[in-house]
Amino acid sequence: MSERVVAAAEEGQVVELRRSGRRPRAVANGVRAAAILVALVVLAVFPLVFSNPAVTTIAFFTLVFMTSTTAWNGFAGYSGYIPLGHAVFFGTGAYTLAIVAQDLHMPGGYGVFWLVPLAGAAALVVAIPFGLIALRTRRHTFVVITIAIFFIFQLLSFNLGITQGSSGIQTPTPPWFGGAFNIPFYYVGAVILVLSIAVSWFIRRSRFGLQTLAIRDDEDRARGLGVQVGRVKLVGYVISAIPVGMVGALYAYFIGQIFPQSAFDPLFDITIALMAFLGGLGTVSGPLLGALVLEPLQQYFTVSDPSYYLIAYGALFLIVILALPRGVVPTVGAWIGNRRARRAAPSPAAAGEASGGAPGGTRYAATVRSGE
Amino acid sequence: MALLEMEDVRKSFGGLQALSACSLEVEEGSIAGLIGPNGSGKTTLFNIVTGYERIREGAVRFRGTAITNSTPERVFALGIGRTFQLTRIFTRLSVVENMLVATQRHEGWLRSVLRPAGSASEHRRAMELLDFVGIARLADAPAGTLSYGQRKLLDLACVLVADPSVILLDEPAGGINPTLIGLLAQRIRELNRQGKTFLIVEHNMEFVMSLCHRVTVMDFGKTIVSGPPDVVRSDRRVLDAYLGTEEADGDEAP
Amino acid sequence: MASSILKAVIDGVLTGGVYALMAAGLTLIFGVMDIINIAQGVLVVLAAYLSYVLSTQLGIDLFVGLLITVPTLFVVGVVVEWAFIRRLAGRERTAMSILVTYAVAIIIEGLLIRQFSTDYVQLNAWYVDRSFRLLGLYLPYIYVFGFALAAALLAALYMVLYRTRFGRSVRAAMQDRSAARLVGVNVERVATLTFGLGVAVTAAGGMVFGATNAFNPNSGYDLISRLLTIVILGGMGSIGGALGAAVFMLTLEDVVSVVWSPTWSTLVFFAALVIVLSVKPTGLFGRAAARAQ
Secondary structure, three states: OHHHHHHHHHOOOOOOOOOOOHHHHHHHHHHHHHHHHHHHHHHHHHHHHOOOHHHHHHHHHHHHHHHHHHHHHHHHHHHOOOOOOOHHHHHHHHHHHHHHHHHOOOOOOHHHHHHHHHHHHHHHHHHHHHHHHHOOOOHHHHHHHHHHHHHHHHHHHHHOHHHOHHHOEEOOOOOOOHHHOHHHHHHHHHHHHHHHHHHHHHHHHEHHHHHHHHHHHOHHHHHHOOOOHHHHHHHHHHHHHHHHHHHHHHHHHHHOEEOHHHHOOHHHHHHHHHHHHHHOOOOOHHHHHHHHHHHHHHHHHHHHOHHHHHHHHHHHHHHHHHHOOOOHHHHHHHHHHHHHHHHHOOOOOOHHHHHHOOOOOOHHHHHHHHHO | OOOEEEEEEEEEEOOEEEEEEEEEEEOOOOEEEEEOOOOOOHHHHHHHHOOOOOOOEEEEEEOOEEOOOOOHHHHHHHOEEEOOOOOOOOOOOEHHHHHHHOOOOOOOHHHHHHOEOOOHHHHHHHHHHHHHHOOHHHOOOEHHHOOHHHHHHHHHHHHHHOOOOEEEEEOOOOOOOHHHHHHHHHHHHHHHHOOOEEEEEOOOHHHHHHHOOEEEEEEOOEEEEEEOHHHHHOOHHHHHHHHHOHHHOOOOOO | OHHHHHHHHHHHHHHHHHHHHHHHHHHHHHHHHOOOOOOHHHHHHHHHHHHHHHHHHOOOOHHHHHHHHHHHHHHHHHHHHHHOHHHOOOOOHHHHHHHHHHHHHHHHHHHHHHHHOOOOEOOOOOOOOOEEEEOOEEEEHHHHHHHHHHHHHHHHHHHHHHHOHHHHHHHHHHHOHHHHHHOOOOHHHHHHHHHHHHHHHHHHHHHHHHHHOOEOOOHHHHHHHHHHHHHHHOOOOOHHHHHHHHHHHHHHHHHHHHHOOHHHHHHHHHHHHHHHHHHOOOOOOOOOOHHHO
């Protein structure tokens, strides 16, 4: 089993180890369930233990970015198409909440949170034509188109009457304040995050998810196996837009006012891309880790000096892509796997060799190997 | 009526005429061979049939219905599967996951999103097929770790998942060892007995001549001879094609 | 109205020439290396600041200053290629290059903000705010000079690509990298020099841009989005296409700003992109290669 872990980790992916012996699988599942439980508990009690508003503010922003990165990765990491225009959905969500709350004269309060799912729906509606246009093109052109469409939206938000241009829109002021101001936002954010992770995890296990991964590896071959690549890509893209729209709305309500430049921020996408790459693109836990590490850092830098933030961010991104291209989670996974393999087998064979020519294979398979 | 027909198919890339007047019929339940020197247009013809290339002239028919300029997805859904000359598998998925990628018939996209991949029966079927081609033991290995020969077998097994009625094999015996070639031929015969139709592009003459019921020869983008292996083997034009046209080697799209 | 449209067309063609030059660099880099240089926009701004420093601190004329800024930007390009781009490998190289050059772009942006703050500046010289009369229209000297400069540099680029040995290697690498390597082209060196060349042209573009627009370190975003639009519309990797698309788009933008409103002219720019791509995913002048992907 360990060779497989190595090989899987070396591929930089979370490969599910199905049907590989009852006992280790049960144990691994138990460990995973315990870890998930602990994470949920930490998530639930965090603002109660660390109630300092400065800390909960950072925690809230971290949740926003963990959600965005997870959703983004659910499309980018699985399909290999790198969109850099998800800020469009963030902004769409933010403006949806702001505009609807204003038009309905909603008073501040818990009721405003009901607009968050509406913002997700708005992101969905925007994502369909956006995806239809951008996904018609080839992989690298796709990246560029998403950037271009992002700028269209930024421009629209500056110029359209409905967004009130650069003067921005006020969102309702919540009736609660003081030290506990952040708490409702935090918990709504936590719920969205948990839902996004569940969706990401679920997709990874569906045939749809497999087909998305197949597109990443070889799109033409996937078509030859009947995968409706256009539809799979579009659905994946649209699904990834929804949580981003929801946290965009939450952000708008939290900040109290929304401007074109904060709703449609060109750094938004590069930020979540960095988080996903740092943690490990295409894994479920990687982007979470990336956001958990980087967002507090970002908050710190933004407060001190935005230009330092740009420089530090760019430099970190270069280091991650060039030195750690697979991200932390797969790299560490490979490292642990290697150690285990070394301990388990006295003479470790290369991963590919081991899984191909393991003892006990049929005579036929042995023939295959010897012939290569 | 032949199961799969290509009639007067023509294709040019830029100014280069890749195919001119290609006609080919594959009878239901047969194993058909397609041979010819490098660059004679065999893979291009495959690409046209399976929807990877478009044509302006000519027609492709399957069960009498035109499928000219269809898309790969639709062609596959109709029951035409193909493998590639340079094997193409999903290297970052496990072997069994590769097997589960192919769309199942009668599955809507919503269902594909909502349901976990690989029900128990799908899994069983995948394992059966992997066992059939002899790599069931590697089911959980990442496909990227497979050897070249194993990849070819996986490629074939993937196509079989959806139970196509015609299978197009692009150089199945290329670059693999003689033992494996023998086994491959045996598997093809077995599938053929179960009713599967094959069209095989291959350079290995022995493989083609011993396996195929009918062999078609292409040269310079044209189908020049078609007939039973014995007839084709002794045809003057075939010898000319192979001996006299070394300079015809060109690039052939995979 | 007619004369203001004519004026808009002339302005569009003149500025289009400058954008054509900057886009040519971008598309050349893509054509040879499959690299999309997102930093092209901020490099234009960097070049504009260099010209700014040379003219305000040392009193060097903007056009004379190019003798310094063009080689400087060439070196910047070579260094970026050598330090980062070259280290990218594998199938995802193009997508990775976008992220890497994006990172380079925000570093440069950060450095520019530290050095110059986010206040807007504009380059100045006698020809910047003076015009001359032609056919009853006032044409600013800088537009005409800028266009002439762009045309001269594009001609020079053409000469390099089609009349020199290096150019032949570049074109070979554009067609097929592995084949070029087989016939003895040092593809790595060609890539480095191409990147340098593609970036060097931004020096001229930056000078003209800085003289015709007020700019700050954030101006790179606006520039890169326009340049990318031009390059995609022109069919990625096609220099001729980039030239055509640049002139077409800038003219369209100027005309729209006259007949409709300046606010919406930029939007037309992107709307054209969306419309063209919905109809023809390979761009206006791109070859029909999209289907294979």
